[in-house]
Amino acid sequence: MAETFPVKPKLRPTSNKTTPTPESKYWKSFKIPKDIETTPSKSLxxxxxxxxxxxxxxxDFATTxxxxxxxxxxxxxxxxxTINAFADTASSASYxxxxxxxxxxxxxxxxxxxxAKSRNHLRRLKGHSAAARLVRYPRASDKFHLFSGGDDSLVKYWDVATEKxxxxxxxxxxxxxxxDASPVSDDVFLSGSYDHRVKVWDVRVCKDGPVMELNHEKPVESVIYLPSGGLVATAGGNFVKIWDVIGGGKLLYSMESHNKTVTSLCMGKVGREGGEEADQYRILSVGLDGYMKVFDYAKFKITHTTRFPTPLLSIGFSPDCKTRVIGSSKGNLYIGRRKGKPEESEDLGDRLGFGAVEDEPQRRVLRPSYFRYFHRGQNQKPSEGDYLIKRPTKVKLAEHDKLLKKFRHKEALVASLNRKNPENVVAVMEELVARKKLIKSVxxxxxxxxxxxxxxxxxxxxxxxxxxxxxALLNKVVELRAEDIRSSDHLRGHIRNIKRGVEEEIRIQQSLQEIQGIISPMLRIAAKR
Incomplete structure (x- = not known):
């Protein structure tokens, strides 16, 4: 029998304030010492x-x-x-x-x-008939080639030395x-297009076309390899999707957490202050809604969110995990920097301004060859390098999950409604939609x-x-069960209450639009001043 997992609600914005986790504190530690305006005039x-x-x-980092x-x-x-050797707007810097x-x-x-040091203009590679929006060097050791993509719908692989x-x-x-270039092979790279497709190319067999194609179902704005080289993240619309390219291009997860188009992705790493999640990689995404999201792709959940005042177009994270840079649509650079802690090996006397201080005797380290090593208590903290073996936790299924497992769809819907947890009810409804059983259950x-x-x-x-x-479900319920609703005063009362609630919500939205229409011109005038 196949393993069963409980139904999980989708990621949705919430207003509930929770206690910050060590990882959330880690990302908040990237203070913004500099908010750089790269445009000389506020009018441009x-x-x-x-x-x-x-x-x-x-x-160092480069911006265009x-x-x-x-x-x-x-x-x-x-x-x-600064390099001003471009005839038109520059894009896609790559070291x-x-x-x-x-x-x-x-x-x-x-x-x-x-x-990069002398700013000398070494090569001009001319071959695209429209804007070159993609330029990338291979990551590992290839210093003689790069690939590019443009608005002419072409991807080109270049020999930089000969400009061919x-x-x-x-x-x-x-x-x-x-x-993006593969982190494990200089011959493999990705290209993403507004035709909703991401193609995987291998220059050893590229004459036969791409070796794999992924359908993001939205115009692709950003695509990155994950550190293992076996997973790929794509961004387009307000979705970020994770794909298993080793497994044949299987879609592993689709995240819809941004309210507007996701414009850029990059990889980040949790430092040692991140608690149990230290030294693990995360996907960082930014979008036109002004949000930066940190996504744990191992657990498929968002671990941190930060709001910025302007739409965001690009993001980068330094390899030493100390600097995070975000670029906006209005030319602002939001540079977050973590302050490094003094090394434990630093001499105490030098830090205090005194002479050398004698080292304190170190506590004897337990080793596997010692008798006491095998008699440690359960509360003993593991040492660095120890392997922790945890007991597998048994998955607890709620009542509606047990009924879904038995394909008792109507009973599962009723069980979730009785528990009165809206997130679980909607999750069960979405599962029934996927199984094409929601209408039948109703x-x-x-x-x-x-x-x-x-x-x-x-x-x-x-x-x-x-x-x-x-x-949409409400419309279907009224259409399917119209006779039952007419014959019951109790059900007609629910319909009247729903109608009043919808009319009230429409009035609220109209009022908000009127307020927005009044305030927006005032804000534009204030911004020009």
């Missing part, structure tokens, strides 16, 4: 189209906005140099694996290669806007059970996070 705004960190310490590429110091966070060269595209379709395109890779049917409800369902719809159908599903 140039969005930060891309961010890229150097893989070599001190991990307008027709400029700016390199910032990874130590002082101040601009080190080479040794950090010595940096490449970027522009709207003329040219890919430019510069010396080795492989033009057709296949996309719309703008190519994003891509049709089989008796009068008392139908009253229970209408009471739930009356209470929660106007809540924004449930309205999409429950409003």
């Amino acid at each position: 705004t140039y969005p930060i189209t891309s961010l890229s960190f150097s893989p070599i310490a001190p991990h 906005n307008s027709a400029t590429l700016t390199i910032y110091s990874g130590q002082t966070l101040e601009p080190k140099s 080479r694996c040794d950090g010595k060269l940096i490449a970027a595209g522009d709207l003329t379709g040219t890919v430019h290669v510069f010396d 395109c080795l492989f033009p890779l057709p296949g996309h049917k719309d703008y190519v806007r994003c891509g 049709s089989n409800l008796d009068t008392e059970e139908l009253g229970l369902l209408l009471g739930f719809l009356q209470k929660y159908s106007t809540l924004p996070r449930y309205a999409k599903l429950l409003t």
